[in-house]
Amino acid sequence: MPSLTSPRSWTLRSKLVASMVALFLTVSIGTGSLIVLATRDYLARQIDQDLKQTVARSTFGDHDDSHPRGGGPGGPLPGGGAGVLSLVLDADGQVRTDPRSGSPINTAINVDGDQITLDAEQVERLSDVKAGGGPETVDLGSSAGTYRVMAVATSSGTAITGIPTLPITKTVKQLLGLVAAATLMGLAIVALGGAYLVRRNLEPLSRVAGTARAVSQRSLESGEVALAERVPASDTDPNTEVGQVGLALNSMLDNVDGALRARQESETRVRQFVADASHELRTPLASIRGYAELSRKEHEPVPPNVTHALGRIESESLRMQGLVEDLLLLARLDAGRPLDHDPVDLTLLAIDAVSDARAAAPDQVWGLDLPEEPIEVPGDRARLHQVLVNLLGNARAHTPPGTRVTTALHRGSTTDPTRTDVVTLSVIDDGPGIPAALQPNVFERFTRGDEARNRAAGSTGLGLSIVAAVAAAHGGRVGLRSRAGETAFVVELPAA
Ligand SMILES: Nc1ncnc2c1ncn2[C@@H]1O[C@H](COP(=O)(O)OP(=O)(O)OP(=O)(O)O)[C@@H](O)[C@H]1O
Ligand SMILES: [Mg+2]
Numbered sequence: 001m002p003s004l005t006s007p008r009s010w011t012l013r014s015k016l017v018a019s020m021v022a023l024f025l026t027v028s029i030g031t032g033s034l035i036v037l038a039t040r041d042y043l044a045r046q047i048d049q050d051l052k053q054t055v056a057r058s059t060f061g062d063h064d065d066s067h068p069r070g071g072g073p074g075g076p077l078p079g080g081g082a083g084v085l086s087l088v089l090d091a092d093g094q095v096r097t098d099p100r101s102g103s104p105i106n107t108a109i110n111v112d113g114d115q116i117t118l119d120a121e122q123v124e125r126l127s128d129v130k131a132g133g134g135p136e137t138v139d140l141g142s143s144a145g146t147y148r149v150m151a152v153a154t155s156s157g158t159a160i161t162g163i164p165t166l167p168i169t170k171t172v173k174q175l176l177g178l179v180a181a182a183t184l185m186g187l188a189i190v191a192l193g194g195a196y197l198v199r200r201n202l203e204p205l206s207r208v209a210g211t212a213r214a215v216s217q218r219s220l221e222s223g224e225v226a227l228a229e230r231v232p233a234s235d236t237d238p239n240t241e242v243g244q245v246g247l248a249l250n251s252m253l254d255n256v257d258g259a260l261r262a263r264q265e266s267e268t269r270v271r272q273f274v275a276d277a278s279h280e281l282r283t284p285l286a287s288i289r290g291y292a293e294l295s296r297k298e299h300e301p302v303p304p305n306v307t308h309a310l311g312r313i314e315s316e317s318l319r320m321q322g323l324v325e326d327l328l329l330l331a332r333l334d335a336g337r338p339l340d341h342d343p344v345d346l347t348l349l350a351i352d353a354v355s356d357a358r359a360a361a362p363d364q365v366w367g368l369d370l371p372e373e374p375i376e377v378p379g380d381r382a383r384l385h386q387v388l389v390n391l392l393g394n395a396r397a398h399t400p401p402g403t404r405v406t407t408a409l410h411r412g413s414t415t416d417p418t419r420t421d422v423v424t425l426s427v428i429d430d431g432p433g434i435p436a437a438l439q440p441n442v443f444e445r446f447t448r449g450d451e452a453r454n455r456a457a458g459s460t461g462l463g464l465s466i467v468a469a470v471a472a473a474h475g476g477r478v479g480l481r482s483r484a485g486e487t488a489f490v491v492e493l494p495a496a
Pocket of ligand 1: 390394395397398399429431432433434442447448449450458459460461462463464465487
């Protein structure tokens with residue numbers, strides 16, 4: 001329901017209907033008033049003309065002014081005039097008597113159509129009418145009504161003739177009633193018909209809006225997106241305003257669709273390239289490593305700097321192998337390669353990973369916080385193991401010796417521990433924390449803190465992006481909470 005006080009917020013439909021009704025009312029009231037006024041004017045002029053004719057006839061050739069023909073009690077005027085008031089006064093202002101009938105000439109027809117004798121007060125009012133002047137309006141009180149009256153001076157006094165204005169009032173009232181009724185009827189037709197027509201004419205606009213809404217609800221950020229929604233051809237006639245909007249929307253959608261397709265194609269190409277390149281690099285890398293190892297084990301005496309160089313070749317190719325494996329894994333996860341969906345015992349996985357970490361870094365304090373009963377999730381064992389290895393590896397690589405690292409596992413999410421459909425795996429350390437500036441991007445590829453030191457330490461910045469990608473591929477997510485003294489990586493995975 002549109003608010004009456006703020007028409008700006010009305011729907012287009014309400015505005016159009018309201019405008020139609022307002023226009024109709026303006027035109028109807030204008031023409032109605034004109035018709036009524038013109039009719040009243042015309043009737044008033046008609047009465048005056050009748051009055052003048054009556055007076056002229058009654059004085060013409062009949063100098064017996066004691067008996068004006070103007071509708072005396074003897075009968076109506078010839079010619080259908082309505083001279084129904086006759087009053088003849090002598091020079092002293094006294095009512096004169098008809099010599100033929102002997103009755104006083106002071107009669108009128110009242111509002112009910114009955115003949116009445118004018119009383120003294122009415123005679124008084126009528127005697128004020130100036131003889132020889134034009135028609136005047138005289139109110140003879142509620143019983144007789146209003147008259148247009150003319151007085152003519154005669155040799156022995158004044159003859160006064162009048163015609164009631166009641167018929168004009170009646171006609172005007174009837175006409176007003178008619179105009180009002182016609183206006184009301186027209187109003188109903190305009191409001192109902194207008195609402196129907198406007199709704200019908202705006203229907204195509206609703207369809208265009210529907211298409212736009214459908215598109216706006218699609219998620220277009222990533223992945224294969226085909227924008228199939230289009231405004232139907234029937235709503236794209238360029239000769240109509242709505243058609244122009246529909247046409248414009250369609251060409252915009254074509255454009256966006258094309259751009260999305262191009263983006264998707266180039267993404268696929270890049271992904272494919274990375275996958276192919278990493279795959280192709282695996283074999284030569286393995287050979288380099290193998291030959292380096294073989295040469296290092298050579299029994300013939302080799303200069304120590306060559307031994308050192310061979311050792312470096314071996315360790316660097318090992319590191320490069322890790323990088324290539326990471327890149328290949330990310331490319332495969334990006335491509336949406338299906339993962340295994342076997343039941344994985346996370347408790348066991350955590351125990352294994354933590355004991356490996358303890359062995360690799362005895363300087364840190366490695367703790368476990370596990371529930372009584374084992375927790376299983378459906379997933380890919382190797383990938384989930386990698387998640388733990390990456391998180392524990394970070395806690396080892398980016399914290400000083402003596403840091404306490406706790407691996408915790410429990411049911412429920414961090415926000416709602418009662419949830420049964422989620423399992424939470426966290427790796428928490430009391431190290432120096434991740435710089436605030438780094439935190440928003442820490443899950444992005446090749447993001448690492450303290451570049452120079454990390455690069456030297458063999459850090460690539462892919463570890464956490466793999467954690468995020470594996471969690472997402474399992475339908476879960478990873479979050480980070482970090483400040484000096486506490487850094488927590490929290491992985492939420494859907495439970496079995
Ligand atoms: N537990 C942590 N404490 C402090 N800083 C951390 C911790 N975990 C990660 N970081 C910071 O986040 C950065 C990104 O970590 P990520 O695992 O993605 O890459 P990386 O460890 O540098 O390299 P990679 O894991 O590929 O060998 C790290 O370089 C480090 O600066
Ligand atoms: Mg790492």
